[in-house]
Amino acid sequence: MTMLPEVELPSVDMQASLGGVPMVSPVLTASGCASFGRELDPFFDLTSIGAVVTKSVQLRPRSGRATPRMAETPSGMINSIGLQGPGIDGLLADELPWLAERGVRSLVSIAGARTEDFAELAERLRGAPGVLGIEVNISCPNVESRGEVFACNPDASAAVVAAVRAAADPAHPVYAKLTPDVTDIVSVARACADAGANGLSMINTLLGLVIDPDTMRPVLGGVTGGLSGPAIRPVALRCVWQVHAALPNVPILGMGGIRTGLDALQFILAGAGAVSVGTAVFNDPSAPARIHAELADALGERGFGRLADAVGYAHRAPDEGSPGRHR
Amino acid sequence: MTMLPEVELPSVDMQASLGGVPMVSPVLTASGCASFGRELDPFFDLTSIGAVVTKSVQLRPRSGRATPRMAETPSGMINSIGLQGPGIDGLLADELPWLAERGVRSLVSIAGARTEDFAELAERLRGAPGVLGIEVNISCPNVESRGEVFACNPDASAAVVAAVRAAADPAHPVYAKLTPDVTDIVSVARACADAGANGLSMINTLLGLVIDPDTMRPVLGGVTGGLSGPAIRPVALRCVWQVHAALPNVPILGMGGIRTGLDALQFILAGAGAVSVGTAVFNDPSAPARIHAELADALGERGFGRLADAVGYAHRAPDEGSPGRHR
Amino acid sequence: MSQDDGATRMVSLPTGERVLPPVPGSGTGLLGQPAPPAEHPPVQGLAVVVGSRPVSAYTELTLEAPDIAEAARPGQFVAFAVGGPTSAMLLRRSIAIAGVGGGRFSVVVSAKAAGSTWLAGLRPGDEVDVVGPLGRPFPLPPPGTPALLVGGGYGAAALVGLGGLLRSRGHEVAAVVGAGDEDRLCSVEDLSAVAAPFVVTTDDGSAGRAGRVTGPVAELVSGAGVVYACGPMPMLAAVAQLATDRGVPSWVAVEESMACGVGVCMTCVLPVVGADGRSRFARSCTDGPVFAGDRVRFADVGTLPPDLLGADAMTLAHTPAGEGETP
Amino acid sequence: MSQDDGATRMVSLPTGERVLPPVPGSGTGLLGQPAPPAEHPPVQGLAVVVGSRPVSAYTELTLEAPDIAEAARPGQFVAFAVGGPTSAMLLRRSIAIAGVGGGRFSVVVSAKAAGSTWLAGLRPGDEVDVVGPLGRPFPLPPPGTPALLVGGGYGAAALVGLGGLLRSRGHEVAAVVGAGDEDRLCSVEDLSAVAAPFVVTTDDGSAGRAGRVTGPVAELVSGAGVVYACGPMPMLAAVAQLATDRGVPSWVAVEESMACGVGVCMTCVLPVVGADGRSRFARSCTDGPVFAGDRVRFADVGTLPPDLLGADAMTLAHTPAGEGETP
Ligand SMILES: Cc1cc2nc3c(=O)[nH]c(=O)nc-3n(C[C@H](O)[C@H](O)[C@H](O)COP(=O)(O)OP(=O)(O)OC[C@H]3O[C@@H](n4cnc5c(N)ncnc54)[C@H](O)[C@@H]3O)c2cc1C
Ligand SMILES: Cc1cc2nc3c(=O)[nH]c(=O)nc-3n(C[C@H](O)[C@H](O)[C@H](O)COP(=O)(O)OP(=O)(O)OC[C@H]3O[C@@H](n4cnc5c(N)ncnc54)[C@H](O)[C@@H]3O)c2cc1C
């Protein structure tokens, strides 16, 4: 898959940043696609990637939904897990220490049903070992707004972000994770940035449905589910492109269907400073490390000395050339 | 691909309806994926399908956009054609007569930049030979609203639908074609139905982007483009499901990634009374006829005597059984 | 029958395998402890197909993969990437390991839908990407314990290695192998070579005794000190019940739909009573596939039992899932 | 050199082929008429690979497909479905027909990205879904006209059938075949057997004359009554220019990115001067791939020339495309 150069390439500086916090790699896992990291330990060195993004954690332990929880779809899948997880207590007691002991950095994804839930979670994470920052999964139904998803509403999104920013450890950058299922993603992005988000994660899954031709009912216990995987990559890239064009100074953690280094490169060129690898991990549990290597090669091949120089590069004016051998 | 039954199945009544107008088959082509039908004539009998849905036609001939106009994506493609076409005069002079002479029915897709454009097009189609109805492609930028896409706004959508309904031949059912790129597709659907739409076509493409790793710029001349194909099928099914659940009496022409009879079955079960086959035609130019046959077999296998009985069947209450052998 | 006082005791064997006595759970009144994890972590790599032969309705593949073959223990499985480099199928297919030896392992594949059909079509010389060994192996009984093996359909294949191992350790082994019809019987020769009594059943009487495995199991279970079962869920439920009713510990290898196979996605869960007596959604890939038969809440599979840990936090999730809630 | 009075005249041959004299366009001042459509409509079916061999940097496949082989005329192409039944690649790959005979046809495939690589990897005995023959064949010159064939890279393969046909009709045939380097030369043997003079060029001088084909073409064109060219766009542009400058009619087979290959999608267009003297975006699949060399506006390929028919209607389309506008 990787475009291996025939000649030895000058090594590319792959240092990336998460809202100002430096990372050794721009490649992270995606929330819900790596659990809390442990299970991927046999497949690659977890300290070699930017961070493990944890499964979204809530205040209380959650069982998640009844099965079936997933269906495969063309070049993707839909899932409806229901945020099964140990809750913040379990995270702090069992998961974060395991990661911290091994020097693995984490970006903790938090989810809630009320603005205060998010704030409380951020507060609880103050000073937690190894935590690089907080990803706010606002693609959750807002119990105070008849279940409308926070991320579908710029005001509700801004309220959560502001509360989290106020409650969180000042050293923790706060990334708001956006849903693509909106008419105008730029307005939600802007609301989050104005409310103090240090960065934006995009995209969460698209709402989808699959019907089982045998039972002739929806496959998923939850009826609808989230569509992920390479199928959605063009939508994710479009969102990153639009938001970077409108808000060029807001850091973006790009995701949605990244499977190879060249996929990751597209997100970087569109404006993402770092990327998360989600569903591809199910296909290839060592994908994050492989993608880091492939991306480094791809950047080197294109004459980039530093990852940072490639961020947003596809937005350059029509007459601007390319770096290195493309110049 | 098709689930061929081992025993001879009782034949299924495949008669379908387009807003009350009967069709011999529930399978149609999709706008922009069959041109005006002629080119598919070598591959299957055009009179055997419900209708040819024409490429969206505008008042004047249009050149369309500069190339590149497409990029392949995982299980899909993005396109940015720019509505190249002969305009309504060319349609009436060359295309519709060709179809009518052969007894091929057409659903004419119309597009415009102003509400009046749509009304004028509908007016021009009064009494046109072989025309079964009108599909209103409201996924166009509205010149009077700084290019905002009509279908992203319930009021703008309703205005177009009302104007078309008023101007169109009363014998022509009017279908409004919705975009999935909205926060709440049900509200747009309801606005269209309230404005007099006889049915809803869904979905149009999702807005996407692909970056060329060589030029390191967007592949498409138009930067963004429409994502279609099996990749988007779960999103399309979700839209059909949601709208049928909210507006069970509004006929739906379902589309988005249909490639086999079982795919079409999912749309029927979710609430579509008929389906359009788009991108799959590029893979298999005889797909509409094949899908008709596969769908008929699939319905027969599941004990349905009539297509009509399967429409929306996946919404039945949890304790309701299945027809025929699934009972 | 060999039962002891209920204390958990691990017997270390010269091969490094850990032997867990299948004894009543301490304090929970259950017979089985949770199966301990495998000793060797999984690896990922390309395996070369060295043999393929039809086995009644199935295909037996033999693959060269020394890492996996050496680490594998009976009850574990592997996960294959399917469809080749341009596949639209992103998710791996889990298949039980049927036998190991000489740096090779074998699997028995039932061609169901596209992925397993692709697998079954592999030819000698083909390479396939595989991750394994995965999951927890069958715990071995204390020396001298007579064992009853019960296999349904291709599930019998997963018991072949176990049967051989038990015999080589001097255990008495009985086996019951059943299927819908003769064609779907599996591993009859291999298991009959190690087991006595050895009983075959088919639902339709086309081979062996007519009826389900439960008939012979009911007769044989009281002579057994431990029961091992692999096959369809209803069979596992019935066999576990028979064993538990007679006070005999049982181990069942369950088959739940899996997206990742390595423990990171939470799609493969089922309700299981934990060591602390509380029920949780346990992952069948990493907490299983082998569970103590009396710990699996078979009747509740596919539901969300209200007493599950964290079920109380799911109130909002009972409405159809919003896109971000779904994860 | 044979030129006549400029009237369009069709010569019907015993084989049923239509021969169009390559004469100056009536009234437009152009040398070539639009190429007439093929006589036989395309068919779709499975072809069996009966041969595969490496040909320098390419792979030559021979396929059994009597329908296509018998209907095909030089200049036409076929479109292969790629990746097998579980492929993520939806679009067909267009490949020129290199030779026909005995119910078989052959193609020369350059493995570029995933689809063409899959094609090049087909083995004898494999089946592949193919549609063809597609596109308009090279019109044949009036008896006695000396012809010059110019092939670049694998484009030379598309001229092999034509060379043979012209020779069998008694035409003098000269040929120039060029490529970047020796490895990318194609069909040298086949063409050298029918053409004299026969010149080979490589950009790097690794075989034949160093430099581009344009050198020898400039020398040979004045001895020709018609020029046929197939190869990369810049080569076609240069060759057509040389011919037109000398008043020699030329036919070029262009290669534009195609989604459907059958004329329904409008992705494959390029600006061409029509019979009426007006420029339009013509489909290279059904209006081409063979165009009169002086009708193709090579310099404007990839742009939207303002004088194109319907370009004036595109004003709104100059903003980035909205999802529904894009089609
Ligand atoms: C631990 C374990 C051991 C297994 N051992 C065998 C075996 O020895 N031989 C055999 O033929 N089959 C075995 N299976 C079942 C096999 O994994 C499925 O039949 C197969 O994945 C179906 O793939 P498909 O492409 O035909 O079906 P599809 O329905 O198209 O599969 C779509 C997706 O659902 C998943 N899926 C569907 N059914 C199952 C299932 N029953 N279990 C797990 N995932 C599923 C697939 O992995 C894939 O991700 C085992 C399953 C598990 C969990
Ligand atoms: C009339 C015609 C004749 C051709 N003859 C030959 C031939 O004889 N031998 C040969 O090796 N190649 C030929 N090509 C080019 C060949 O079609 C492409 O190289 C091939 O489709 C690329 O596929 P891919 O999977 O490698 O690339 P990808 O870039 O992955 O293809 C993605 C999509 O773009 C389309 N595409 C990309 N490049 C082209 C292209 N140049 N032309 C048409 N579609 C393209 C593909 O069909 C596919 O739909 C011909 C093209 C045309 C239009």
Ligand SMILES: Cc1cc2nc3c(=O)[nH]c(=O)nc-3n(C[C@H](O)[C@H](O)[C@H](O)COP(=O)(O)O)c2cc1C
């Ligand atoms: C099984 C599964 C579980 C997920 N769980 C979460 C989650 O808990 N929180 C969250 O913010 N996103 C979750 N996601 C979304 C992913 O983090 C990611 O945004 C999305 O899948 C798109 O990326 P991908 O295509 O690389 O998977 C989940 C996705 C999958 C497939």
Ligand SMILES: Cc1cc2nc3c(=O)[nH]c(=O)nc-3n(C[C@H](O)[C@H](O)[C@H](O)COP(=O)(O)O)c2cc1C
């Ligand atoms: C090349 C192409 C051109 C299209 N042109 C139009 C169009 O002119 N008008 C329209 O309403 N939809 C157009 N569409 C959208 C399709 O009609 C259809 O809604 C969409 O592609 C989803 O269906 P599919 O996945 O089966 O292709 C076009 C789609 C493609 C791929």
Ligand code: FES
């Ligand atoms: S299959 Fe992913 S956690 Fe078990």
Ligand code: FES
């Ligand atoms: S490739 Fe579709 S019209 Fe030419």
